[in-house]
Amino acid sequence: MDPAREKEALLHEIEKLLAYGGSEPDINPALLEYLDREALRSIRDRLAERTSTLKEEDREWLAKFRKEE
Secondary structure (H helix, E strand, C coil), X not given: CCHHHHHXXXXXXXXXXXXXXXXXXXXXXXHHCCCXXXXXXXXXXXXXXXXXXXXXXXXXHHHHHHHHC
């Protein structure tokens, strides 16, 4: 993939991950544009790991909620 396109795709993925759960981002999205692709990949991977954990917590909460009904 073209480096510029890969960076754009990484930025888009990071923005989506930052928006998960409606919380305020830990990283100013404007600053992300100045990072290289390796740094962006690392940020994306850490955010994806965090959101997958949150999704698991959401599933557990939902399972408890369904049991209470």
